[in-house]
Amino acid sequence: MKYREVARKLKALGCQELPRRGGGSHRKWLNPNTGQASALPDWGSRDLKIGTLRSALRQLGIDWDVFNNT
Template identity: 65%
Template sequence: MRYREATRKLARLGCYEDTKWRRGSHRKWINPHTGRSARLPDWGSDDLRIGTLRSVIRQLGLDWREFNEA
């Protein structure tokens, strides 16, 4: 799954990107429902690794199935 596709799913679930925080190729995403945040790598057209994506989803307090259905 590419960065853009993952961010669309996160946005559908109510998460948003903290535009004030950027470090190189990583973006900070916040889940306002849980107050948790995670750094998601923006690798452009390259696919995100499944372990990285699952870790970000876990850090945001989301469920993997919920993310896939979004």
């Protein structure tokens, strides 16, 4: 799954992308419902590794099944 698809699903679940403070290929996300944050790599057209994505979702407090069904 590409970063753009993940970002669309996170926004649908109520998460917010935090403003960038500098360069780099990672973007921070905040789940206002839980107050938890996580960083996701933005690799453009490359797919994110499934373990990286699942770990970020766990840090944000989002269940994998809920994310997949969005």
